[in-house]
Amino acid sequence: MTKEELERKVIIRPDWRIADLAKDNLNNIAKPLDSLGYFEDLICKLAAIKGRTNFKIDKKALIIMCADNGVVEEGVSQSEQNVTFAVAEAMGQNLSSVCKMAAVEGVRVVPVDIGINDKREIKGVLNKKISLGTKNFTKECAMTEKEALRAISVGISIVEQCKKFGYEILGTGEMGIGNTTTSTAITAALLGCPAKEIVGRGAGLSTLALMKKRHVIDSAIKKHKLADADAFDVLCAVGGLDIAGLVGVFIGGAIYQIPIVIDGVISAVAALVAEKICEGTVDYMIPSHKSREKAFDLVINELDLRPVIDADLALGEGTGTIMMMSLLDLAMSIYSSPNTFADIKIDNYTHQQ
Numbered sequence: 001m002t003k004e005e006l007e008r009k010v011i012i013r014p015d016w017r018i019a020d021l022a023k024d025n026l027n028n029i030a031k032p033l034d035s036l037g038y039f040e041d042l043i044c045k046l047a048a049i050k051g052r053t054n055f056k057i058d059k060k061a062l063i064i065m066c067a068d069n070g071v072v073e074e075g076v077s078q079s080e081q082n083v084t085f086a087v088a089e090a091m092g093q094n095l096s097s098v099c100k101m102a103a104v105e106g107v108r109v110v111p112v113d114i115g116i117n118d119k120r121e122i123k124g125v126l127n128k129k130i131s132l133g134t135k136n137f138t139k140e141c142a143m144t145e146k147e148a149l150r151a152i153s154v155g156i157s158i159v160e161q162c163k164k165f166g167y168e169i170l171g172t173g174e175m176g177i178g179n180t181t182t183s184t185a186i187t188a189a190l191l192g193c194p195a196k197e198i199v200g201r202g203a204g205l206s207t208l209a210l211m212k213k214r215h216v217i218d219s220a221i222k223k224h225k226l227a228d229a230d231a232f233d234v235l236c237a238v239g240g241l242d243i244a245g246l247v248g249v250f251i252g253g254a255i256y257q258i259p260i261v262i263d264g265v266i267s268a269v270a271a272l273v274a275e276k277i278c279e280g281t282v283d284y285m286i287p288s289h290k291s292r293e294k295a296f297d298l299v300i301n302e303l304d305l306r307p308v309i310d311a312d313l314a315l316g317e318g319t320g321t322i323m324m325m326s327l328l329d330l331a332m333s334i335y336s337s338p339n340t341f342a343d344i345k346i347d348n349y350t351h352q353q
Helices: 002-006 016-028 038-050 069-073 082-092 097-105 145-164 179-191 207-223 231-238 240-258 265-277 294-302 319-336
Strands: 060-067 108-116 169-175 289-291 309-313
Touching: 002 145, 002 207, 002 231, 016 038, 016 145, 016 240, 016 319, 038 231, 060 082, 060 097, 060 240, 060 319, 069 179, 069 207, 082 097, 082 108, 097 108, 097 319, 108 145, 108 240, 145 231, 145 240, 169 240, 169 319, 179 207, 179 231, 179 265, 179 294, 207 231, 231 240, 231 265, 231 294, 240 265, 265 294, 289 294, 289 319, 309 319
Parallel strands: 060 108, 060 169, 289 309
Antiparallel strands: none
16 A cells, blocks of 8 residues: 555545434433533444444444654653553563553453564564564664554554454453554644654653653654644654554445444544544544543544543543443433433423524
8 A cells, every 4th residue: 555545545525424323322311411512523433433322332343553663762751661561461461550441341452563673472462563663763774664554554454353253342442552653743744743742651751851851742743744744654754563554444444334433642633633544534533531641632632522531530541442332331221212202201301593
């Protein structure tokens, strides 16, 4: 697949007339109108994506892209790259934080080695390694065009396989030391923000390291001349293989008409890149939680999406995705097996002037 072929992917938009029918169904349930709040909007969006009002989201999977980032050489993270391997290994053994949560919710976890800087295979982790991490983007582009396209293709193909196996909703997660730096760099480049306004402390940076991180990002944007670059070129210059893989997951969701849940700032940035490459992918995205990272608000507003969980989450791995899937199940329990006004023999609520 070439860049041009990727940009020409045809996205079939959801049928929003079905969303209106789903809203009618919600209004016939014996409850006050609009009383499920934003969850009613999400149920209607899911109905439009599924193309029918009587749909299910019972079979779920979480796709976690794991990769290392060469920019950690610049001291922008308090952790070493071996942490990426260690956490991915824990995921393969169903021992990581997100695996504990997924087990409760009945979500299949699919960890993917798309670019961990270690040649060892990890048991229980899908090996789709593009390279041993990315390059240090302060010195050269993080990825070649070919590497980025391969990573995006991995994400698309995993969604295709999930569709074949009957999964009805997918979530996104990531693991990669240094990926708050890459995601913030992409945000700064695409939205024209100075790094000092959006760079956060990631997994607990010191003030000195935070200042270094800001300088690294601003310098890279100037070095690679990203002020007017398109989203794909920005991804290649300062992104990560984990983000590129997630870009593919979001595009795959739109191609194969499967809703994809956004986790935190890293997957939100991937969602933004996906939308800028293939307009219309946002119609298949479900936001989950408000991230602690400063860049998140800018990105989610650019996508015109509203996360419903505001709990100061910053764990990553897809944990916010699992929480959102659980909440969607609760909302769907009312929608899928409704007790209607007719059932309890009272008049419907109406919108009054």
